[in-house]
Amino acid sequence: MGRGGSAPRDTSRPLLHDLDERLGSLITALYPDERKRPGYARLARLIRESTGGTISATYLWELATGRKRNVTLEQLAVLAEFFGVPLEYFINDEVSRRVNTQLALAVALRDTRVRKLALRAEGLSSASLDALLAIVNEARRVENLERVSKQQEPPVGPPGP
Structure with missing residues (x-):
């Protein structure tokens, strides 16, 4: 035992x-x-x-x-x-x-609004993308949604062809 x-x-x-x-x-x-x-x-x-x-x-x-x-x-x-x-x-x-x-x-990408947000963010500078992430994180906090940790985020790789 x-x-x-x-x-x-x-x-x-x-x-x-x-x-x-x-x-x-x-x-x-x-x-x-x-x-x-x-x-x-x-x-x-x-x-x-x-x-x-x-x-x-x-x-x-x-x-x-x-x-x-x-x-x-x-x-x-x-x-x-x-x-x-x-x-x-x-x-x-x-x-x-x-x-x-x-x-x-x-699952998130099934939502048309999430897809539109992601597609419209394409081409923005790193600083702008960081600002958008900060806004989304704050919105999640205000709506009492679970915090997305770095571990849960999909890996970021080089842009596709």
Whole structure:
């Protein structure tokens, strides 16, 4: 037994303690409008039709609600293929964080106003971009929205072709 009367944690096997959260994030990113989000039966059918893999609606619900965590690598591969994420998303915290940052950006860009703001900022000087970021950060603070940390921001790379 480890400290506090608990058994020592075996770190040699990946723990899927937050599989439900990761699966929920993917479902929300793919279907942001709750009213249009498919039920688990339809989602299971869509997974089968697009990947050829099978996961029952009940089992999908159990995974998404945290009632089950015993998932095979093959089932994770089917989920990864359907949602378009690397298999490691489900078992590696760093990969999960990186993918979630990219998903948040994709979800934000679905909003026409966010896209227009980003497109209109193209070509502005660094000083102007910094000023716009300061304004957006202040607006987020005023509206009591979660602060975006440097870790959550997508990596900045060289401009595309």
